[in-house]
Amino acid sequence: MCGSIFTRFFLFAFALILLGTSAVAQGTAGNITGTVTDVTGAVVSSATVTVLNPVSGHSQTTQTDAAGQFHFSNLPFNRYHVSVEMRGFQSAAQDAIIRTAANTTVDFKLAVAASDEVISVKAEADDTISGDPTSASAVDRNLFSRLPTESVGAPLSSLVTLSTPGIASDSNGLFHPMGEHADTTYAIDGQPVSDQQSRVFGNQLSVNAIQSINVINGIAPPEYGDKASLVVQTTTRSGLGLSHPTGSLSFDYGSFGTANGSATLGFGTARFGNFATFDAVDSGRYLDTPEYLPLHAHGNNQNFFDRVDYHLSDVDSLQLNLSLSRTWSQNPNQYDQQASGQDQRSQIFSYNLSPSWTHIINARSLISVNPYMRQDNFHYYPSKNAFDDTPATLAQDRSLRNAGIKADYSYSVGIHTIKTGVMFYHTFLHEGFSLGITDAAFNAPCLNANGAPDTNPDANDPENCPEGDTPNPNYNAGTAPFDLTRGGKLFQFNGRTDIKQQAIYVQDNIVWKNWSFLVGGRFDNYNGISSRSMAQPRLGGTYSLKQTNTVFRLGYGKLFLTPYNENLIVSSSTGIGGLEGAGYGAVPLRPASRSQYDAGFEQGVGKHLIVNGEYFWKYTDRDFDFDVLLNTPLAFPIEWTKSKIDGFGVKATVPEIHGVSAYAVLGHTRSRFFGPEIGGILFNNPTTSSTAPFRIDHDQAFQQTTHLQYQPKPNAPWYGFTWRYESGLVAGNAPIDNGQTPTDLTYLTADQQTQILLNCGGVQATRTAPLISCPTGQLSSPLLSLPKPGTENDDRNPPRVAPRTMFDMAMGWDNILHRDRLKTNLSITAVNVTNKYALYNFLSTFSGTHFVSPRTVSGQISFNF
Numbered sequence: 025m026c027g028s029i030f031t032r033f034f035l036f037a038f039a040l041i042l043l044g045t046s047a048v049a050q051g052t053a054g055n056i057t058g059t060v061t062d063v064t065g066a067v068v069s070s071a072t073v074t075v076l077n078p079v080s081g082h083s084q085t086t087q088t089d090a091a092g093q094f095h096f097s098n099l100p101f102n103r104y105h106v107s108v109e110m111r112g113f114q115s116a117a118q119d120a121i122i123r124t125a126a127n128t129t130v131d132f133k134l135a136v137a138a139s140d141e142v143i144s145v146k147a148e149a150d151d152t153i154s155g156d157p158t159s160a161s162a163v164d165r166n167l168f169s170r171l172p173t174e175s176v177g178a179p180l181s182s183l184v185t186l187s188t189p190g191i192a193s194d195s196n197g198l199f200h201p202m203g204e205h206a207d208t209t210y211a212i213d214g215q216p217v218s219d220q221q222s223r224v225f226g227n228q229l230s231v232n233a234i235q236s237i238n239v240i241n242g243i244a245p246p247e248y249g250d251k252a253s254l255v256v257q258t259t260t261r262s263g264l265g266l267s268h269p270t271g272s273l274s275f276d277y278g279s280f281g282t283a284n285g286s287a288t289l290g291f292g293t294a295r296f297g298n299f300a301t302f303d304a305v306d307s308g309r310y311l312d313t314p315e316y317l318p319l320h321a322h323g324n325n326q327n328f329f330d331r332v333d334y335h336l337s338d339v340d341s342l343q344l345n346l347s348l349s350r351t352w353s354q355n356p357n358q359y360d361q362q363a364s365g366q367d368q369r370s371q372i373f374s375y376n377l378s379p380s381w382t383h384i385i386n387a388r389s390l391i392s393v394n395p396y397m398r399q400d401n402f403h404y405y406p407s408k409n410a411f412d413d414t415p416a417t418l419a420q421d422r423s424l425r426n427a428g429i430k431a432d433y434s435y436s437v438g439i440h441t442i443k444t445g446v447m448f449y450h451t452f453l454h455e456g457f458s459l460g461i462t463d464a465a466f467n468a469p470c471l472n473a474n475g476a477p478d479t480n481p482d483a484n485d486p487e488n489c490p491e492g493d494t495p496n497p498n499y500n501a502g503t504a505p506f507d508l509t510r511g512g513k514l515f516q517f518n519g520r521t522d523i524k525q526q527a528i529y530v531q532d533n534i535v536w537k538n539w540s541f542l543v544g545g546r547f548d549n550y551n552g553i554s555s556r557s558m559a560q561p562r563l564g565g566t567y568s569l570k571q572t573n574t575v576f577r578l579g580y581g582k583l584f585l586t587p588y589n590e591n592l593i594v595s596s597s598t599g600i601g602g603l604e605g606a607g608y609g610a611v612p613l614r615p616a617s618r619s620q621y622d623a624g625f626e627q628g629v630g631k632h633l634i635v636n637g638e639y640f641w642k643y644t645d646r647d648f649d650f651d652v653l654l655n656t657p658l659a660f661p662i663e664w665t666k667s668k669i670d671g672f673g674v675k676a677t678v679p680e681i682h683g684v685s686a687y688a689v690l691g692h693t694r695s696r697f698f699g700p701e702i703g704g705i706l707f708n709n710p711t712t713s714s715t716a717p718f719r720i721d722h723d724q725a726f727q728q729t730t731h732l733q734y735q736p737k738p739n740a741p742w743y744g745f746t747w748r749y750e751s752g753l754v755a756g757n758a759p760i761d762n763g764q765t766p767t768d769l770t771y772l773t774a775d776q777q778t779q780i781l782l783n784c785g786g787v788q789a790t791r792t793a794p795l796i797s798c799p800t801g802q803l804s805s806p807l808l809s810l811p812k813p814g815t816e817n818d819d820r821n822p823p824r825v826a827p828r829t830m831f832d833m834a835m836g837w838d839n840i841l842h843r844d845r846l847k848t849n850l851s852i853t854a855v856n857v858t859n860k861y862a863l864y865n866f867l868s869t870f871s872g873t874h875f876v877s878p879r880t881v882s883g884q885i886s887f888n889f
Contacts, residue, residue: 067092157564159242190673195874224657263297278882323353523552651704763814
């Protein structure tokens with residue numbers, strides 16, 4: 025009854041907004057317009073106007089028309105330095121801040137110069153500091169088009185990871201923002217996408233379609249909810265104003281037979297624009313692999329994006345985003361799976377349709393509406409012969425369709441910029457899934473005399489093992505019904521549900537003297553397999569000390585987190601222990617509540633260095649993660665009782681000077697979770713059901729990425745260098761030496777021991793001679809950081825992946841033939857140039873085992889017109 029009343033209230037509020045105007049949506053970009061005159065009021069035509077953000081690198085240049093007017097469109101929300109140059113006049117500059125899609129007017133009156141020399145007006149030191157209450161990191165296409173990325177199928181994830189502080193990278197395009205697992209919302213031209221966007225969940229937006237990203241890594245403003253540890257505001261490219269067709273064709277080829285081709289085309293007028301891009305990639309190492317060298321790891325992806333802009337009038341504008349994509353990939357094998365002939369594969373089909381229409385009511389206010397529809401279909405196929413699969417045969421047919429609508433109203437007056445809106449989400453889920461154990465050693469009830477699993481079909485009762493055998497202490501009775509080697513049957517699941525969500529929010533950006541405040545709140549209502557509603561105040565403030573170009577920042581936010589949608593139905597059909605638990609039963613995952621506190625600063629050092637730092641502390645009542653099944657892309661959401669997470673992120677930026685630009689992002693996260701856990705399918709570590717705190721595999725003591733770029737002259741070759749360091753994520757299932765008794769290694773297969781080069785007293789495990797146990801003090805692995813004997817503690821001193829240092833390099837030459845119309849660009853990129861042998865993770869309950877990519881080298885040629 026309460027949910028019905030709440031829904032009617034939102035429908036009423038939505039109707040009021042629609043009655044107020046006939047128009048629709050704003051995204052993440054606005055416009056700057058203006059007129060250039062001389063001191064007498066006469067218009068100045070053909071003056072060169074430049075808009076620049078020196079931190080993100082975004083820059084556009086145009087000329088005034090016969091009426092002295094200029095217009096810049098599709099500028100991502102940010103602060104800009106606008107300058108005008110004209111021979112015979114003194115140059116001039118102003119600053120402009122874009123927070124809404126309304127036109128920001130910047131007019132100039134030019135004084136007559138003493139000479140005809142044109143003197144450029146450069147950005148000043150205070151242009152580099154934003155003073156915004158929300159900590160964020162902006163990256164423009166000028167940078168990321170030259171940034172080496174490791175991921176083949178998820179370059180957007182790589183871009184976010186490499187350019188944002190406080191993010192720990194993981195395999196297959198996954199990352200851990202601020203100590204969480206993939207707790208991220210992508211706002212694509214304003215459309216919120218809070219479902220998973222990695223190579224194994226859905227198809228990402230192509231980076232060729234992106235003009236700029238602004239990553240909010242502080243407390244998100246009230247307009248964002250659901251998954252908000254990180255908000256990636258993404259502005260796509262537009263064809264508006266491109267009177268001559270502009271585009272590119274590019275081809276590259278590199279290691280592992282990786283081939284990539286893309287085409288872009290943009291054209292338009294002052295009122296109409298179209299931009300389209302098509303990408304295709306094929307690789308012999310599409311997904312990250314559980315072995316250093318890829319086995320059965322071929323994959324390909326095709327991605328189409330089209331954006332249409334149409335200005336119906338000076339106050340009404342229409343935008344339509346359309347995307348279609350498909351991914352096909354083999355699931356990478358371990359050596360034993362390759363030997364058995366395992367041939368598990370997956371396909372993902374995705375589409376997105378997002379129209380929007382913005383209506384400018386007057387110079388101070390606008391209203392927008394953005395309906396959208398998107399869908400991901402995920403299919404996972406087992407081998408033709410089920411017993412070719414080891415240790416289990418798996419299949420899935422899953423669809424996630426999300427329909428929604430946003431309605432926003434923005435109003436600016438004096439020191440206030442007010443924005444309020446309502447949102448409706450409706451998510452339709454279908455999940456078909458089956459599992460059967462095909463390896464008699466995987467969950468053997470008994471161990472033989474040498475401690476190895478007894479695969480004899482008669483050894484099927486741990487309480488009545490054959491003579492000479494002992495009960496297997498790691499045996500899980502809950503999965504016995506699905507053991508096909510011992511007469512079991514497939515676990516089969518088929519479920520459907522839909523989830524209804526409503527949200528309303530209001531926020532006010534207040535700028536007063538040296539102070540800037542964000543004041544607002546949000547209310548969410550969630551009705552799915554479980555239900556919950558919550559009010560969420562959000563507060564932030566900054567103080568600018570102009571004498572030293574310093575900004576101090578404080579913030580508090582209450583956030584409402586909803587469970588991950590992928591495989592939510594089947595996960596909510598199990599309970600504590602999943603299928604491995606004794607007598608599992610349905611325990612639905614419920615929305616969570618989080619309190620977050622932030623404290624940060626920005627410091628400008630002249631015009632040549634900007635440092636932005638943020639400390640965060642988060643307490644979450646219920647928190648979410650994933651149970652990844654047997655190193656496959658099949659992942660099932662789980663929920664913990666609570667989490668306590670704190671850490672910091674720092675970004676230092678050197679804007680371009682004499683052809684040199686650089687940045688460094690650093691992060692530290694302490695991520696402590698508390699059991700018991702519910703949901704999921706199989707839990708690899710049953711001890712995590714206790715209530716004692718433990719470090720989850722999002723926890724990393726330190727990571728940093730430093731990128732340096734150099735181009736001595738505009739027409740000269742450019743060079744890029746990236747240095748990456750990660751101290752190592754927690755590896756909770758690594759072998760532990762308790763300092764008292766020999767370490768039991770039978771839970772690791774021979775191949776798993778070989779993957780980590782496990783060594784006991786100088787004897788290294790091989791695929792034909794695994795280690796059974798190891799005396800205390802003699803266990804080691806160069807790929808893992810194992811605690812000293814007797815010192816392991818799940819909270820204070822857990823095992824981790826070994827630290828890794830990696831280097832990437834790139835160089836290229838744009839317009840190498842020096843043509844005006846058809847420009848030819850060449851580039852070569854090398855990732856992991858030292859061929860570092862390292863892991864992302866090992867037997868992670870939430871990620872599996874994956875190696876970082878070996879050295880990859882690729883060359884590209886592109887034609888731009």
